[in-house]
Amino acid sequence: MPLILIGINMKAKAMAEQNANIVRRFFEEVWNNNNLSLVDELLASDFVDHSAPPGTPGGIEGYKKTVAMFRSAFPNIQFTLDHILAEGDRVAIRLTGRGTHKGNFMGIAPTGKQVSFSGMTFIRLRDGKITERWGISDMPGLMQQLGAGGPGAATNPPARANSSKGEVVYMAPDASHSTTRVLGVYHLCKATKDDTRGIYSFFVSTVPAGEGVPLHVHLKEDEAYYILEGEFEIYDSTHHRTLTVGPDAYVYVPMGTEHGFKNVGKAPGRMILMITPGGLEGFFEGIGQVITDVNNPPPPPSGPPDFARAAQVAAKYNVTFVVPEGGH
């Protein structure tokens, strides 16, 4: 290829990459962080939504209405961009939306259900702004999840009465409510949701070398990690990268986001795990082994893992394990 063409090609690639970043930022800010001011900043004044619902204006104001409509129905709605392709002035994305059905949606009264739906969108940009969009979402799949008894109609675990006594609680270093072992990782539960008026659950997790938590998503809890000891790889699905972090590193994972970690050091590692709202201790207990004596744990279960039971427990707590896509 002549040099000048290579130069043009590189310039086109750089523009495509820049466009992809604008689209990432748009979803992150407008949808996931509810920052509507970015709509005005990132949509061109002559923006056209070719897929605006019938009866809505197809421009910027119409797009804001679509966002507001989804947010009133699913206040915690989050989008994960599963795949982004960029060429020339267009960006094509494959995405998954997740949220809790708390308001009217297309005539369906709130069901409290956690939903997840796929979509694809083509976007055209000009001078760093979005000028056109063509989007399709799996509306039949979404409506089916909202329908009574349809597949994927997960239900919330029932909220239990708050047993917090409104008192200061001190807990000795080794003390815990319960300790569970899940896939080789020990979770000392310092606070269950019943200790915190449902606001959070608090764990100190000990992770042997080479062990970790596989990629998964929970739909209604935010999670934070704080590394105490050791070296961990943590998957950052927002930026599609793996972070290698050590002591005092802090990582926050919003609900509906793929995450997972692995101890890649040679020694056992420890981290604080805070999950809010509380309640996922029930998931650990359901999926793992309850350990009564941490210093003298029983042998891990023999035989293959009971995937059916794991899937049942995961469904109850709205946790989805993610099988990584192979081959690309």
Place this chain on the structure above:
Amino acid sequence: MAESRKKQVYRRFVEEVINKGNLSIIPELYHPDYVDHSAPPGVAHEGSVFDQVAQIPKMFRGAFPDVHFTIEDMVEDGDWVATRVTGRAQHLGRPFMGVPPSGRRVTWSSEGFFRIKNGKIIEHYGQPDLMALRQQISAKPEPGSLDENRAIVTRYVYEVNMQNYDAFDEFVDPGFVDHDPIPGQQPGIPGLKAAYRTFSNAFPDVWFTFEDLIAEEDRVVGRGVIEGTHTGSFMGIPPTGKKLHWTGTRMFRVKNGKVVEGWINLDLLGLLQQMTAHGR
């Protein structure tokens, strides 16, 4: 600039497989390790991977015999091509998403992600706008409209295909005039039912599919194909067991929501030739 190799693979899939129903070239376009992440429920995981690929165009063409995709845009990045198409079709064949053939002209969008390896499609995610499609085929036509006439004729032919002759009264006027009766056919609905039974006795799986349908004023005219397995005597020819395929043109006049007159012209010569041909 010429279209890239990867985009050409997708274009060939649309132009040959979707628009022409040429399923035989699927092995040229699809990788033996193909994985479809968006296969709709009901797609059987049996036969070769190419048989599985063929099921979706077959299903679409079965419901929408004249389906035509127009490629609106393609975005290529690395091994992947994202595609955006507009589908146009008439719902003249089989039920789709539980909706019986509606006679509707429909337009919908579809987007897809395809991974291409060594010139063949190896991975796919698809997002057709099924909600828009279902809304269009299940919309109730305006009374007295051409859409309603198309719906009546399409539904009538479908009920005949299903050999659901009791549903006739809903679509056929008691004074129905058949301008092309079979020899000895009695007038009215009873004669019509008997004529259809003559066909279904000779070809128990007989199925007429409109490939095109045109409505004007109170008439609806369509061109179609008939398929059936010859397991009973027909026109004095003993059963051959052959799967036969012939063409036909039909016209109806519709009045007050029912068909009142019918004309039919079948390629009986082609049919007789297939029945009497040696071999096959």
